[in-house]
Amino acid sequence: DFMHALEEVKPAFGVSEEELATCIQNGIVSFSSGIENILQEGRLFIQQVRQSERTPLVSVLMHGPSGSGKTALAASIAMASEFPFVKLISPESMIGYTEASKVAAINKVFNDSYKSPLSVVVVDNIERLLDWVPIGPRFSNAVLQALMVLLRKQPPKGRRLLILATTTERSVLQQMDLLSCFDSDLPVPTVNTEEELAHVLKTTDAFSEAEVRGITQELEGLTGSNHVGVGIKRILTMIETARQDEDAPGRFVELTSKAIAQAGPRRVV
Amino acid sequence: DFMHALEEVKPAFGVSEEELATCIQNGIVSFSSGIENILQEGRLFIQQVRQSERTPLVSVLMHGPSGSGKTALAASIAMASEFPFVKLISPESMIGYTEASKVAAINKVFNDSYKSPLSVVVVDNIERLLDWVPIGPRFSNAVLQALMVLLRKQPPKGRRLLILATTTERSVLQQMDLLSCFDSDLPVPTVNTEEELAHVLKTTDAFSEAEVRGITQELEGLTGSNHVGVGIKRILTMIETARQDEDAPGRFVELTSKAIAQAGPRRVV
Amino acid sequence: DFMHALEEVKPAFGVSEEELATCIQNGIVSFSSGIENILQEGRLFIQQVRQSERTPLVSVLMHGPSGSGKTALAASIAMASEFPFVKLISPESMIGYTEASKVAAINKVFNDSYKSPLSVVVVDNIERLLDWVPIGPRFSNAVLQALMVLLRKQPPKGRRLLILATTTERSVLQQMDLLSCFDSDLPVPTVNTEEELAHVLKTTDAFSEAEVRGITQELEGLTGSNHVGVGIKRILTMIETARQDEDAPGRFVELTSKAIAQAGPRRVV
Amino acid sequence: DFMHALEEVKPAFGVSEEELATCIQNGIVSFSSGIENILQEGRLFIQQVRQSERTPLVSVLMHGPSGSGKTALAASIAMASEFPFVKLISPESMIGYTEASKVAAINKVFNDSYKSPLSVVVVDNIERLLDWVPIGPRFSNAVLQALMVLLRKQPPKGRRLLILATTTERSVLQQMDLLSCFDSDLPVPTVNTEEELAHVLKTTDAFSEAEVRGITQELEGLTGSNHVGVGIKRILTMIETARQDEDAPGRFVELTSKAIAQAGPRRVV
């Protein structure tokens, strides 16, 4: 209760920089033109909110498979806006919340944003905010309904707001009619070709150039195709795991092959 | 609790003009005869409530796809009535309400209306008031039952009431037997032909006449038909998004084509 | 709470005349022999309760499509009894009630009736008291179970009770085994023939004799049959709506045709 | 609360004679040998409880269609036992109870019975105690589980108990595994033949002998068979309703034909 009280008084305005920074812990590797496109689209939406009189509210959904870098990209765009209000709504800060307190917390961030002339609200991991599980399926309808209204609620006169949301479950959002509440949706690409993979491997300095060549050749042989379809986050983790092994490149090939096999049916964009 | 107390004492009578005005933020563009018809029907219902002894209660449902202008049209009709009591019941003011407080808030507006000789109550976005979601499906039966009764409850002697409701989910309302509680239902048209689209584009001054001609020609080619079927609200948003791009007309064609493709299976009236 | 307290002390006995009178706002138009039959059956049930020692409890279900005049007819029969206790149980006075308070309110009326030697209780719109919705389906089992017991509970020695209930959902009541709790059920007819329609039109003085003839002829042509199947309440409303139009008879034909088309699959009795 | 307090102190022991008497308001007409058999079986069970050391608990289920006289017969057997403790558990005294208070009330009667050397507990209308409704289906599992345990719980040393339960829903009880909790089940017959019907009609003195003959002949013609299959309670009610009519025998034939038609698929024993 005391903790709660403290929470209440913490300044509602400003930019939660630290929180956003930890979302981009490992930087943004420019491994494909898709990544550049997303950042450019983000800049245009920022500009639209800043300039257009007729659209004081713009909402964008960033979707892609698990670990494809959605949160990092949304955080980058948000921080680059330099708007006076930039906040993150994330399931990590709501563990164990009741449906009602979740809705209240989400609503508060939006209400706070309405007090700033220009704001960005990042709604991270919507399926988790909704407590979505495919068995049933089950989810929090209270949170869903609140989001449906907040995604379309006009800010008061003179206020402008950009909403950046992320999800791995675009089709679920569509079934819920939540997708149609967004003005725009942006697919986030995985690492899709051996060249893109090589780009990433080189950036991390984990392997020698020769090792990188060996890895991509072996993968090409193993997968019999040039599609990788694995998220950047997972690639970065597998590099670290492989490094613990005596035969690091061998272990990396083994882990990546398995990941490619699993990603198979999901390979998006 | 204090906030709640404040809410309780705010005058129950009168017209919530500001709220209604923000519903018509971008005016009413007369892009088709369908729009004129709706406004005319609205005037006749106002007159019936004002004049007929036998029908002190008239209820009308305005339905159409997302962003077709339902709320703006209902607000226009309501304000034009110049009745002493004109109120809006909207999900935006009930985020995070429990079912019971939602029912109480809705019931209060109706009870207040019964104290004025002539009233209009706008019940906006019924599917959202009902917390409707197609997965399940799930919805608030408490709110539904309250609406079913309120839509048919005769005002006390000497009081007259027009109810204007809006929804994107007419067929859902029908499955719920809510549709049969209305005296009348009015379909709200989308922008359906290239001519109607050109009308809208010209009104907004976003493009030159030549650009407008180019856009409609290209769309005709792309869609292979003269049906557009996109809501006016969406059109207005896409104009603003396109404007941020160097090649604004090109971007507009791209966005609109996508919207037309999506609207495809829903193209109504 | 204070309101509640007031409610508690209001006299439990007597006849709620005003409430019953508003149910018959537009009188009873004797448009067919079916209407006469119902009133006559009503008189016989009143007499049975007054005279028979062996049946101190008689329960009757009046069912028919929406707006067919069920409530008005039940109210007429109840008032004509001149019993010292005549009360109406209606969803309109229970908006926002919890299941438990609904059951308590219903039970109270019955318990009050047991204190009068002769009573009529009108249980209006059972499907609404049950919060019935076909999606699911969902309904209040607590209210259902209370009604099932109250419809068969013998009044104490020396007390007699007639229960008049109304519903549009006879088949739902049957699925719930509620139908078998009634001693008798009476179908309430709609306006079924052009002659009956003409009778109603003449009674209301809304059209000249020639206009009435024109209307019925045109409808005969349009529907290709002499079945109308629309409730009296709806007919009366459509007359008023049509009257606002310059071409009142034309508008009436248009509205009625639509109503007949919709009523099609439901045309009862 | 005060009422509740009063209820608490009312003597737990003894015989609720008045309540039981009202169950047999119209006596027991011996219209068939089936009725005699049931009463004889009842006497044997009373004797077993009184005499056998090894079976201090005997439970019997009486089942038959609605209005077949189950409650009246159970009440007759119970009163004839002349045991010092005879109580009725009936849904009529539990309207609006929560599940928990229902279970508590039922449990209390059993606990009270354990204090008497010889007891009869009548558990009337089990499907209603269970809040059973076929839509869903829905029912109170808390009440069901309590009954399942109480029907098999041995009374303390030196105490003997006969449980007489009634139901119209034997097959539902079977689906719930509740049927197997009874030591014995007794079917209660309806009025099944024209002779049995004539017997009942003669007993009530409502018609002359000639009228009775006329009625049975006409019914024989109408139904084309000698099965009637209508409960005694319903027959008695129809006699009274018919009596209000000028042509009482005619009305009786009409009402009975309808009842036979409805009873058709259920005609039991």
Add this chain to the structure above:
Amino acid sequence: DFMHALEEVKPAFGVSEEELATCIQNGIVSFSSGIENILQEGRLFIQQVRQSERTPLVSVLMHGPSGSGKTALAASIAMASEFPFVKLISPESMIGYTEASKVAAINKVFNDSYKSPLSVVVVDNIERLLDWVPIGPRFSNAVLQALMVLLRKQPPKGRRLLILATTTERSVLQQMDLLSCFDSDLPVPTVNTEEELAHVLKTTDAFSEAEVRGITQELEGLTGSNHVGVGIKRILTMIETARQDEDAPGRFVELTSKAIAQAGPRRVV
């Protein structure tokens, strides 16, 4: 609350002899070798718990049709152990408990057992502890989960525990994955042959030797097979019911034939 307080302080240790004794009210008739086997298995499990260092916890499920003597056999084995802590967990002592208080009561018995060097806990009638009903199906998942954990939770160092559970619903337990929580399961046989039946009849002294012979011969004829498949408890009850009749052997044959017919599809082991 006061009652509750009393319950809290009642000694947690020791043996609930009286309770266990009433479970074996009519002794153990040794009608088949199956009965001897079960008692022998029970003795071996007691010995394992007393002697083995590696298995401080042993859990056994006794299953068989309703009335086959499961509880009596479990109680016999438990009492024969002469362990210092022997307790019964039974639905009879938990009528009307909430899920939470049921779990707490069960957990308490186990926690108490952990304080004794050697313990037996009898978990009687698991399907009833779980509030199991096949319609739905419905059951208490809270109780189930608690049992799943308690059946595998190692007692603290130096403590040993034998768990004896009973059920009629072995296949339900299997569907719930509860069966795999037991180390062993023992089927409890019914009275299966005419010889076994004769054995039981002789033991009870209800019939003369000649009558017993007559009964078994008649049953052999009637059933056309030597399978009986009825639980010992039911046999004992039917003997008592038959005794009330003038023709006791005839009545016994009648009752048993019916019971055999019903048991047909369930005839186990």
Add this chain to the structure above:
Amino acid sequence: DFMHALEEVKPAFGVSEEELATCIQNGIVSFSSGIENILQEGRLFIQQVRQSERTPLVSVLMHGPSGSGKTALAASIAMASEFPFVKLISPESMIGYTEASKVAAINKVFNDSYKSPLSVVVVDNIERLLDWVPIGPRFSNAVLQALMVLLRKQPPKGRRLLILATTTERSVLQQMDLLSCFDSDLPVPTVNTEEELAHVLKTTDAFSEAEVRGITQELEGLTGSNHVGVGIKRILTMIETARQDEDAPGRFVELTSKAIAQAGPRRVV
């Protein structure tokens, strides 16, 4: 409440050695190379957490059939880490907890771990933490959602965490999308060959070498294959049960044959 208070103040840091030790009560028998592999993988994950800057969080799922030794292996790896914070989250310490207190307890262990530079959290028996039951199916979505977030929540700067989870229900976790929250998953093998079984039997000293040979020969004959597929825990229990019998080897063969037959459809790795 007082108990609860005590619980609150117990030191959040440190290693719960005793608890972990009881998980390895019967040591780790190295019956196959699979066991060695798991322990080696465990050491590498410990090293990755200790050394890699980029992966401050590593999560591993250990899965295998009931009794295959998952908990013992996870506990071994955790203790071998010698990290300053090593804690066990287990359903055994949460019997009767509400969903909310379960989530709070789990969250607390993670929050505590974030205060130590290096931590291991063992999440034991996930399907039980989730109150999973296949009938329905039913489970605690609140616990599931909390785990989904905690398994991916980055520890604060400078903190490193290894999560070791165990489950028998890998495919259920996959259906819930929980599997994709782990960085890695490790299958835990059962005793699969007669040689492995012989290894275990020799280690326990329960049988002479000749008896061991006899047992494996007989099993080979009985099963007609060299697959055993039974968990080590079950094997150890069956040895103790067999020991109580006069013919211990015979009884062991009997019990093991039954266990192999049951394990048939599940035989994993």
